[in-house]
Amino acid sequence: MPASLTSVSSVTSIVIKGGLVIDRSGEHMADVVIESGHIVAVGKDLSGDLVLDASGCVVAPGLVDVHSHLREPGMEEAETIESGSRGAVLGGYTAVVAMPNTMPAIDCASVARDVLAGEILTPMAELAALGINLFTDDGAGVQDPAIMRLAMEYAAGLDVTLAQHCEIESLSHAGHMNEGAVSAKLGVAGIPAEAEELMVSRDIALAKLTGAKVHFQHMSTAGSVELIRAARATGMSVSAEATTHHFTLTDSCLESYDPIFKVNPPLRTAADIVAVKAGLADGTIDAIATDHAPHTPETKERPLDQAPPGMLGLETALALALTELDLPIADVLRLMSWRPAEIVGIDDVHSGKIEVGAIANVCVFDPQEEWTISGSAMASKSRNTPYEGRTVRGKVRHTIVAGEAVVIDAEAQR
Amino acid sequence: MGATHLLTIDDLSAADIDELMRLTDSFVEVSERRIPKVPALRGRTVAFLFYEDSTRTRLSFETAAKRLSADTMNFSVGSSSVSKGESLRDTVQTIQAMGVDGIVLRHKSAGAPKLITQWTDGSVINAGDGWHAHPTQALLDTYTLRQQRGSLTGMRIAIVGDIKHSRVARSNAAAFTKMGAKVTFVAPKTLLPSSLEPWDVTVAHSIDDVIDEVDVLYMLRMQMERQERSPVPSLREYTRQFGLTAQRFQRLNDDVLVMHPGPMNRGVEIAADVPDSVNGLVTDQVRNGVAVRMAVLFKLFSTTSDPSFSKPTIAAPAGA
Numbered sequence: 001m002p003a004s005l006t007s008v009s010s011v012t013s014i015v016i017k018g019g020l021v022i023d024r025s026g027e028h029m030a031d032v033v034i035e036s037g038h039i040v041a042v043g044k045d046l047s048g049d050l051v052l053d054a055s056g057c058v059v060a061p062g063l064v065d066v067h068s069h070l071r072e073p074g075m076e077e078a079e080t081i082e083s084g085s086r087g088a089v090l091g092g093y094t095a096v097v098a099m100p101n102t103m104p105a106i107d108c109a110s111v112a113r114d115v116l117a118g119e120i121l122t123p124m125a126e127l128a129a130l131g132i133n134l135f136t137d138d139g140a141g142v143q144d145p146a147i148m149r150l151a152m153e154y155a156a157g158l159d160v161t162l163a164q165h166c167e168i169e170s171l172s173h174a175g176h177m178n179e180g181a182v183s184a185k186l187g188v189a190g191i192p193a194e195a196e197e198l199m200v201s202r203d204i205a206l207a208k209l210t211g212a213k214v215h216f217q218h219m220s221t222a223g224s225v226e227l228i229r230a231a232r233a234t235g236m237s238v239s240a241e242a243t244t245h246h247f248t249l250t251d252s253c254l255e256s257y258d259p260i261f262k263v264n265p266p267l268r269t270a271a272d273i274v275a276v277k278a279g280l281a282d283g284t285i286d287a288i289a290t291d292h293a294p295h296t297p298e299t300k301e302r303p304l305d306q307a308p309p310g311m312l313g314l315e316t317a318l319a320l321a322l323t324e325l326d327l328p329i330a331d332v333l334r335l336m337s338w339r340p341a342e343i344v345g346i347d348d349v350h351s352g353k354i355e356v357g358a359i360a361n362v363c364v365f366d367p368q369e370e371w372t373i374s375g376s377a378m379a380s381k382s383r384n385t386p387y388e389g390r391t392v393r394g395k396v397r398h399t400i401v402a403g404e405a406v407v408i409d410a411e412a413q414r
Numbered sequence: 415m416g417a418t419h420l421l422t423i424d425d426l427s428a429a430d431i432d433e434l435m436r437l438t439d440s441f442v443e444v445s446e447r448r449i450p451k452v453p454a455l456r457g458r459t460v461a462f463l464f465y466e467d468s469t470r471t472r473l474s475f476e477t478a479a480k481r482l483s484a485d486t487m488n489f490s491v492g493s494s495s496v497s498k499g500e501s502l503r504d505t506v507q508t509i510q511a512m513g514v515d516g517i518v519l520r521h522k523s524a525g526a527p528k529l530i531t532q533w534t535d536g537s538v539i540n541a542g543d544g545w546h547a548h549p550t551q552a553l554l555d556t557y558t559l560r561q562q563r564g565s566l567t568g569m570r571i572a573i574v575g576d577i578k579h580s581r582v583a584r585s586n587a588a589a590f591t592k593m594g595a596k597v598t599f600v601a602p603k604t605l606l607p608s609s610l611e612p613w614d615v616t617v618a619h620s621i622d623d624v625i626d627e628v629d630v631l632y633m634l635r636m637q638m639e640r641q642e643r644s645p646v647p648s649l650r651e652y653t654r655q656f657g658l659t660a661q662r663f664q665r666l667n668d669d670v671l672v673m674h675p676g677p678m679n680r681g682v683e684i685a686a687d688v689p690d691s692v693n694g695l696v697t698d699q700v701r702n703g704v705a706v707r708m709a710v711l712f713k714l715f716s717t718t719s720d721p722s723f724s725k726p727t728i729a730a731p732a733g734a
Contacts (some may be wrong), residue, residue, distance in 0.1 A: 184607035187546030187584060192608075257525025301503050305521030305544070351501040 019054025037403030062094025067289035152212035222275030259307030294382035322394035541708035575634030602643035
């Protein structure tokens with residue numbers, strides 16, 4: 001779309017007209033003017049060079065995903081930073097934390113970094129000096145408690161957050177789905193809830209010992225939610241995320257044996273969904289993450305036990321949260337925008353406020369518009385959405401990243 | 415059968431199973447002829463796609479297909495492009511393109527037969543998928559019991575051994591209960607599925623708890639090769655708790671039937687002489703396996719191609 005790109009680039013100001021502004025301070029009807037990367041005016045009857053219609057829409061701070069896999073470098077056939085970013089902005093995201101389980105692992109100046117590739121500490125201080133303040137072992141939790149203790153002690157001194165993938169591998173590694181009645185019937189090796197809960201429990205204990213800030217990634221079980229709730233009640237500084245699929249899909253999806261539903265941690269039970277939703281509602285779980293994990297069609301056509309885990313999420317998360325969570329829009333935005341920005345430590349540029357002077361990271365969406373999810377319509381290079389054909393409510397209309405309108409009328413501009 | 419595939423016992427109603435049993439009767443009769451062959455599936459082609467070693471199931475299916483005069487196509491992992499890394503989808507589509515009416519699949523991955531139904535127009539018959547299902551084994555075992563006692567209604571059947579990793583146990587429990595039998599799983603907890611919710615069965619943790627109250631002892635092979643961490647301390651201890659030893663065999667009521675899907679570990683789960691005793695049904699199982707698979711092939715392929723074959727009487731003498 002070179003023509004529109006040129007026209008957008010040449011504009012000096014953008015006005016978002018007629019929307020309901022919802023941010024962490026509250027909500028009110030207002031136009032928003034953006035110029036030179038910043039919000040320069042919020043009020044009635046404002047004008048600008050490029051007019052973005054927001055009638056019937058919510059004008060919100062851009063979404064922040066604490067957990068995505070963009071596959072570059074190493075697996076560009078599944079996703080690239082370009083295709084993943086395009087999907088992200090179409091989903092309303094203005095910041096995405098790319099997980100480092102790439103090939104090779106992202107190990108220098110990126111947002112996140114493999115803390116412990118097995119058994120050695122990462123140079124966190126060097127990386128922290130580059131502005132990195134979230135360290136993760138995603139994809140493979142640190143198994144050795146002594147290594148985790150060292151990492152936490154070291155991290156505590158640097159005031160960085162450790163994001164932990166919680167899974168005791170000796171309990172989980174042979175499994176391909178949640179362990180329970182469904183896996184028993186299907187004859188598929190299971191992953192018990194306890195594989196996650198034991199490590200959550202261990203890391204809460206170690207965080208208490210060391211004073212480290214710990215962020216628990218993709219919490220999937222009722223037991224995990226309860227452990228975190230109890231830890232927070234004692235005043236500990238722990239945070240947690242849950243993925244969209246862990247509050248929208250259950251292990252009964254696997255009765256089809258379709259690897260599209262294979263993910264790690266695995267889809268759990270209806271009771272776990274209830275607990276995760278309750279955790280999101282009462283703030284026990286701070287953030288909704290996508291765990292966006294693109295895989296090529298051929299790998300997702302293998303038998304269930306041979307297919308890789310993971311599903312797409314960036315282009316569907318907001319709609320699913322609006323549709324499936326019985327929460328006010330402001331609460332959904334807390335879970336998807338400003339709380340995750342705080343956890344990642346980018347709340348300076350993702351302040352969660354639509355106010356004069358703020359960097360213009362803005363998401364405009366129609367909370368009522370219904371649409372049907374289709375993998376082939378997505379920007380992602382992969383097609384592995386588990387929601388094919390599902391009708392959802394809430395459609396992103398415009399996305400502005402650092403003052404640039406990258407999505408206009410649900411079309412990516414580059 | 416309403417379905418065009420046979421993937422699990424769940425695809426069948428009790429009435430469907432009854433119908434297959436009656437059909438099997440007529441094929442048992444065919445098998446006893448001097449020339450045990452009928453032209454029922456002449457012109458049909460069945461492909462055998464075996465990703466896992468299986469001498470007896472494969473031979474049984476092949477014999478069944480040949481006795482029905484079907485053409486067969488063999489595709490085994492060792493001698494095909496599968497060993498060169500071809501995907502399951504490509505393999506199935508290749509076979510499909512050659513023009514087959516159905517595929518008999520054995521695969522180590524649970525769910526593989528269901529997966530391939532989307533890539534073929536033909537019928538898919540599950541010849542065993544991982545720990546999941548082995549429906550023709552369950553049908554031949556049901557037939558064998560029916561042959562002995564007329565009906566499974568009220569029959570007390572203990573399935574003994576490694577239930578957790580056994581597709582035979584899963585399918586047999588489903589078939590036996592569907593036909594009115596009362597099934598007990600007998601195993602240490604390490605060899606039971608993580609949940610028993612899917613089956614209407616009771617559980618015992620020692621063979622001695624059930625031995626005086628059963629009509630059938632169905633002994634499973636102790637499959638040490640599938641287990642990373644040994645679920646029992648030793649085979650010796652397993653035999654002590656769960657083996658049908660000579661002493662236990664002496665204790666059995668005279669009319670208790672003993673079954674095993676093979677291959678047997680004589681001396682581990684079953685004492686050496688038991689299978690060959692008058693109570694043992696192992697050779698009946700194997701013999702009936704051919705007739706049951708003839709019934710399944712006939713039912714699936716005759717109805718999908720030529721309805722006039724759907725009556726068992728069409729299976730008339732070929733060489734007569």
